[in-house]
Amino acid sequence: MTRKKSGLDRRSFMALAAGGAATLSMPHIAGAQAKTIRIGMPTILSGRVAQLGTSSRNAAMMEVEKVNAAGGLAGRPIELVIRDSKGQPQEAARVARELINTDNCEMLIDAEASTGGFAVHEVARDLGVLCMHTNSETSSLTADPKLRIPNAFRCCRQGIHDSAAGGNYAASIAKAKNLTRWGVVSPDYAYGRDTTAEFLMYLKRFAPNVEVITEAWPKIFQADYTEAITKLLQAKPQALYSCLWGGDLTSFIDQSAIYALLNQMEFFAVNMADYTALTVVKNLPKGIHSGNRYIKTFPQTPANAAWGDGYRAKFNEYPTNWSWQNALVVNMLAAAAKKAGSADGKKMAEALMGLKIETPFGADGTVTMRAEDQTLIGYAIGWGTTIPTEPYVPGVTPGDWKQILELEAEWKKSKGWA
Amino acid sequence: MPKLSVRTELLVAFAALAVLAMLPAFTSSKALVDFVIRAAAFGLFATSLNLLVGYGGMVSFGHGLFFGLGAYSFGLLMQRTGLPIPVAFALTLVISALSGLVIGAICVRLKEIYFAFVTLAFQMLLHSLIVSWVPLTGGDQGLLGGIPRPTFFGVNLANHIHLYMTSAVLLVVGLLLMRQIAQSPFGYTLRMIRDNPGRTSFLGVNVFRTKLTAFVLAGVFASAGGTIMSLFVSSAYPDFAYWTMSGEAIFIIMLGGTSTFLGPMVGTVVLLLLNDVVTRITPHYGLVLGIVILLFALGLRKGITDFIVEWFDDRRTARITAADAEEGAR
Numbered sequence: 001m002t003r004k005k006s007g008l009d010r011r012s013f014m015a016l017a018a019g020g021a022a023t024l025s026m027p028h029i030a031g032a033q034a035k036t037i038r039i040g041m042p043t044i045l046s047g048r049v050a051q052l053g054t055s056s057r058n059a060a061m062m063e064v065e066k067v068n069a070a071g072g073l074a075g076r077p078i079e080l081v082i083r084d085s086k087g088q089p090q091e092a093a094r095v096a097r098e099l100i101n102t103d104n105c106e107m108l109i110d111a112e113a114s115t116g117g118f119a120v121h122e123v124a125r126d127l128g129v130l131c132m133h134t135n136s137e138t139s140s141l142t143a144d145p146k147l148r149i150p151n152a153f154r155c156c157r158q159g160i161h162d163s164a165a166g167g168n169y170a171a172s173i174a175k176a177k178n179l180t181r182w183g184v185v186s187p188d189y190a191y192g193r194d195t196t197a198e199f200l201m202y203l204k205r206f207a208p209n210v211e212v213i214t215e216a217w218p219k220i221f222q223a224d225y226t227e228a229i230t231k232l233l234q235a236k237p238q239a240l241y242s243c244l245w246g247g248d249l250t251s252f253i254d255q256s257a258i259y260a261l262l263n264q265m266e267f268f269a270v271n272m273a274d275y276t277a278l279t280v281v282k283n284l285p286k287g288i289h290s291g292n293r294y295i296k297t298f299p300q301t302p303a304n305a306a307w308g309d310g311y312r313a314k315f316n317e318y319p320t321n322w323s324w325q326n327a328l329v330v331n332m333l334a335a336a337a338k339k340a341g342s343a344d345g346k347k348m349a350e351a352l353m354g355l356k357i358e359t360p361f362g363a364d365g366t367v368t369m370r371a372e373d374q375t376l377i378g379y380a381i382g383w384g385t386t387i388p389t390e391p392y393v394p395g396v397t398p399g400d401w402k403q404i405l406e407l408e409a410e411w412k413k414s415k416g417w418a
Numbered sequence: 419m420p421k422l423s424v425r426t427e428l429l430v431a432f433a434a435l436a437v438l439a440m441l442p443a444f445t446s447s448k449a450l451v452d453f454v455i456r457a458a459a460f461g462l463f464a465t466s467l468n469l470l471v472g473y474g475g476m477v478s479f480g481h482g483l484f485f486g487l488g489a490y491s492f493g494l495l496m497q498r499t500g501l502p503i504p505v506a507f508a509l510t511l512v513i514s515a516l517s518g519l520v521i522g523a524i525c526v527r528l529k530e531i532y533f534a535f536v537t538l539a540f541q542m543l544l545h546s547l548i549v550s551w552v553p554l555t556g557g558d559q560g561l562l563g564g565i566p567r568p569t570f571f572g573v574n575l576a577n578h579i580h581l582y583m584t585s586a587v588l589l590v591v592g593l594l595l596m597r598q599i600a601q602s603p604f605g606y607t608l609r610m611i612r613d614n615p616g617r618t619s620f621l622g623v624n625v626f627r628t629k630l631t632a633f634v635l636a637g638v639f640a641s642a643g644g645t646i647m648s649l650f651v652s653s654a655y656p657d658f659a660y661w662t663m664s665g666e667a668i669f670i671i672m673l674g675g676t677s678t679f680l681g682p683m684v685g686t687v688v689l690l691l692l693n694d695v696v697t698r699i700t701p702h703y704g705l706v707l708g709i710v711i712l713l714f715a716l717g718l719r720k721g722i723t724d725f726i727v728e729w730f731d732d733r734r735t736a737r738i739t740a741a742d743a744e745e746g747a748r
Contacts, residue, residue: 086703119560122653144562146563
């Protein structure tokens with residue numbers, strides 16, 4: 001048997017080996033760069049607030065398409081892995097853990113309501129992954145230093161901002177129309193109690209004559225508001241404040257119409273100016289005062305109108321307050337990855353500190369991720385009154401961010417958080 | 419399940435623990451590790467409810483009270499006192515036992531539907547207390563800031579594998595203890611009370627004391643389950659003490675079966691699997707769960723293990739009958 005001579009000489013072999021080593025290592029680096037980055041997104045896709053969760057998902061997916069078309073996160077295309085938490089905190093925690101541990105997601109977009117948001121926050125604390133809260137408006141989540149972690153950010157509205165802007169707006173109306181006797185109807189849980197207390201604090205600060213003469217605290221997702229309506233009718237306040245939201249707010253307005261309650265007083269509903277509420281109320285009363293949630297006419301810019309129209313054209317429904325927040329987060333992450341030059345969660349977290357980006361949802365066309373408490377500021381915030389047809393809230397008075405920030409700083413100090 | 423000697427049961431428990439301990443060596447799946455931790459929490463909770471329902475005939479609609487109480491007591495003790503974990507855990511069990519004693523003293527005298535509803539009332543009382551006592555409990559946002567997990571005896575519960583092993587040990591020890599309780603003279607007295615309380619009383623048994631003891635013990639084991647869950651999510655939420663949590667435990671024992679000791683554990687595994695798989699596929703989890711309940715309620719009319727045990731019994735009976743007939747023919 002003759003031994004077949006190899007066709008390679010030593011030099012060729014060495015060259016091939018070097019080439020092989022290079023192919024093994026270089027494409028690995030290139031592969032890592034191009035490797036899809038999975039982002040986990042726990043949200044509420046079933047139950048009474050499923051519409052909001054769905055609108056979060058839609059908005060995030062719409063922006064992911066755009067970001068991927070532009071090269072993804074530092075060259076890595078994004079793949080969203082979206083799961084239903086059913087609105088239960090323990091399920092939100094489980095799903096968030098599963099997204100990281102099993103589905104190999106490298107970061108989280110926490111599109112949960114407040115309770116689930118706090119649960120996901122604890123998972124982020126535990127696992128140390130980058131976590132962007134997009135729907136929890138409860139101020140303490142980022143304002144309380146005890147809860148703060150370096151890897152979690154809030155990319156959405158915040159209760160204290162809405163209350164400061166709303167209190168100031170309502171006080172100006174109260175003084176102009178001499179509205180001194182006020183009533184309250186808000187949901188009986190942390191968000192309802194806290195937001196109402198903060199709104200009244202600022203209302204009384206700017207209009208010291210205001211007195212709250214009656215309060216009704218219906219349960220969240222309550223079906224029948226007769227008891228609250230009767231209580232308000234008996235007390236006859238001149239003005240009424242509410243932070244009811246979604247189906248609760250529309251049910252309350254529809255049931256109030258039977259008693260002509262809202263014809264007898266000025267109504268300030270912070271969560272009215274969102275298409276989910278505006279388009280669902282059977283006979284939307286004229287003149288309800290509301291904070292903006294999402295409407296395509298505020299900020300009145302071509303970019304915002306185009307975004308609202310684009311969303312509606314794509315999904316055949318109006319965007320919600322949760323939509324813009326989840327759209328924004330994708331752009332925020334893309335900007336952070338660009339600044340960091342990497343899709344690594346830790347580097348992106350550092351890049352997010354103080355990051356300012358251009359967006360249709362900014363009061364002046366920009367928003368900033370404030371470094372000191374890792375929370376969003378500068379988003380469009382304002383109050384106006386409703387009309388029954390499009391554009392629903394034609395003239396929105398913008399909130400003064402300078403004043404909002406001053407009031408927020410005072411509030412933090414009073415809580416011992418600053 | 420046939421009666422085994424204590425030694426055999428100890429060996430079975432040890433074998434189960436050994437299998438669980440070796441599991442992480444064979445798989446890198448963190449989902450499986452998470453699954454076992456959750457199964458330990460819900461398994462202890464459901465099996466403890468079965469002590470009341472299956473062995474004592476006391477259908478409690480408020481057993482979630484102890485699950486929530488365990489989670490909150492442990493979480494608050496860890497957050498506010500800085501006690502070592504074993505001490506906080508022991509104190510949690512003591513708090514649950516004392517609460518069970520007071521609540522049970524009122525409830526166990528009541529019959530059937532009244533017992534069910536008064537236990538539910540106590541659960542809703544705790545839930546309302548949790549939601550409204552915001553400075554202590556964080557209200558409906560739950561305990562905020564995470565649960566500290568200082569290392570004890572070299573065990574660091576912030577490490578996922580350590581948490582897994584601790585949960586597995588608590589599950590196996592808890593099940594073993596409940597099994598011993600169920601197989602003890604006390605367990606048989608409890609069954610006797612379930613079947614005929616009047617007759618048992620005439621035999622000189624203090625029915626009230628026996629039922630109360632079972633109520634307290636079930637509460638203690640349920641709170642151990644709540645503690646595991648609080649460590650898993652690093653917090654405690656009002657949902658843990660809500661009536662739906664009790665409903666879930668009732669569904670688990672319906673699904674798994676009430677006549678066998680391991681029925682609730684089987685139910686736990688099946689329900690968690692169902693939850694994890696279905697929520698990945700569709701948001702219509704409730705619809706799928708409803709269909710499964712209907713299948714069990716209208717189709718099988720019993721739990722999984724009840725069905726299996728009866729099937730084996732029927733086969734054995736048929737075999738004996740056939741053998742007898744054959745012998746008779748000869």
